[in-house]
Amino acid sequence: MEFQLDHAKEILGRTPATLNSLLEHLPQEWLLSNEGPDSWSPFDVVGHLIHAEETDWIPRARIILEYGEKRAFEPFDRFAMFEKSRGKAMGDLLAMFERRRGESLQELEEMNITPEMLEKQGRHPDLGVVTLIQLLSTWVVHDLSHVGQIVRVMAKQYGETVGAWEAYLPVLRR
Amino acid sequence: MEFQLDHAKEILGRTPATLNSLLEHLPQEWLLSNEGPDSWSPFDVVGHLIHAEETDWIPRARIILEYGEKRAFEPFDRFAMFEKSRGKAMGDLLAMFERRRGESLQELEEMNITPEMLEKQGRHPDLGVVTLIQLLSTWVVHDLSHVGQIVRVMAKQYGETVGAWEAYLPVLRR
Numbered sequence: 225m226e227f228q229l230d231h232a233k234e235i236l237g238r239t240p241a242t243l244n245s246l247l248e249h250l251p252q253e254w255l256l257s258n259e260g261p262d263s264w265s266p267f268d269v270v271g272h273l274i275h276a277e278e279t280d281w282i283p284r285a286r287i288i289l290e291y292g293e294k295r296a297f298e299p300f301d302r303f304a305m306f307e308k309s310r311g312k313a314m315g316d317l318l319a320m321f322e323r324r325r326g327e328s329l330q331e332l333e334e335m336n337i338t339p340e341m342l343e344k345q346g347r348h349p350d351l352g353v354v355t356l357i358q359l360l361s362t363w364v365v366h367d368l369s370h371v372g373q374i375v376r377v378m379a380k381q382y383g384e385t386v387g388a389w390e391a392y393l394p395v396l397r398r
Numbered sequence: 399m400e401f402q403l404d405h406a407k408e409i410l411g412r413t414p415a416t417l418n419s420l421l422e423h424l425p426q427e428w429l430l431s432n433e434g435p436d437s438w439s440p441f442d443v444v445g446h447l448i449h450a451e452e453t454d455w456i457p458r459a460r461i462i463l464e465y466g467e468k469r470a471f472e473p474f475d476r477f478a479m480f481e482k483s484r485g486k487a488m489g490d491l492l493a494m495f496e497r498r499r500g501e502s503l504q505e506l507e508e509m510n511i512t513p514e515m516l517e518k519q520g521r522h523p524d525l526g527v528v529t530l531i532q533l534l535s536t537w538v539v540h541d542l543s544h545v546g547q548i549v550r551v552m553a554k555q556y557g558e559t560v561g562a563w564e565a566y567l568p569v570l571r572r
Contacts, residue, residue: 225555231425235552238419245415246545251405351562358561365560368553369569371420372546378409379542381399386539387532388525395543398572 227357229337232364237329239367240322243270246374248318255314257381266374270317271305273370277324279304281363282331288346288356289335296347401531403511406538411503413541414496417444420548422492429488431555440548444491445479447544451498453478455537456505462520462530463509470521 247255247266258265264272284297309317335341342357376395383396390396421429421440432439438446458471483491509515516531550569557570564570 225427225431225559227556227559231428234424235428241419242416245412245419250408253399254405254409257399348562351565354561354563357559358563361556361559361561362563362567365553365556365563365567365569368549369567372549372553372569375542375546375549379539379546382401382535382539385399385401385531385535387528387535388522389528389532389536389539391525393536393539393543395539395546 227342227361229342229360232360233329233332235364236325236367239273239371240318240325242371243273243321243374244318246371246378247314250314252314254378254381257377259377259380264373264377266377267309267314267317268305269370269374269377270314270321271309271312272302273367274317274321274324275301275304275308276366277321277328281359282328284346284359285332285335285356288344288359289341291346293345293347293353296349299349401516401535403516403534406534407503407506409538410499410541413447413545414492414499416545417447417495417548418492420545420552421488423489426488428552428555431551433551433554438547438551440551441483441488441491442479443544443548443551444488444495445483445486446476447541448491448495448498449475449478449482450540451495451502455533456502458520458533459506459509459530462518462533463515465520467519467521467527470523473523 247270250266255267256265258268279298280300287295287297337356342355342360344356345353346356346359348354376398379393379395383390386393386396421444424440429441430439432442453472454474461469461471511530516529516534518530519527520530520533522528550572553567553569557564560567560570
């Protein structure tokens, strides 16, 4: 499918509601269980999404539009949320994500992105030359991917209690 | 994690809102795109969830409670939705799923399931002896699994437009 900015905004705008319906007021053990050592719980994932909102998507879009390929993005810290989320409640994180996402979409709106701007190039510190269209597409896929991670992590908590049905549930083996 | 009936109800009760926030009023091409031949679109998945609501979960729970192992469940038709959903709009299916799920949870409530009842055994036509606890656990995992499928199918629509970021997005290779 071709990238369409209005579609991207539409999908990005829905993620806070999706996370709220999945996680708000859910019993704590569902929020904090993960897939084993070095894996993330739903709580960790939401913290990660907040950190991406604060340091990744819009900041990188600005760098592309202001500096092009001349200035590489700051590397993204995939583990920052372990410190940043400490002591917070899930409800705090969900509200924070909703606020940050609203701000991001507002800033995106104010950038008045044209088709020409979408083709502008920037420089990823590891991946090399990328475009604004690729950054915005990645933002969408990243959201969907982490919603998928949350439901997979949750599904695995009942991986044993499904008994023989495990054979029909490939999600439990991912 | 051990199965808890109140947790299962809590998660099952959230799925209609999750699907609505992901899919309601989304542009048609996102609703109808799939992962290639013989794969399902988000539209197909919601139809499948409705069919499961009508013929799988509660009907099978009733068979377990009324007949135990003596009567095998009816086989579940994994493709019934292709016919049943024909000509319907996504909004119709989402509203139908929300209604059916509400009815299912109401019926589950009225079963007044005790810990002893959860251990009752039934017979799956292919998998053999199963328990009510396994059926209800599977219902939860099945919901989460299909939410995961929907977001994966959506993510793949931008699989090309993410460019080099594809390397960081394993969801695109599942």
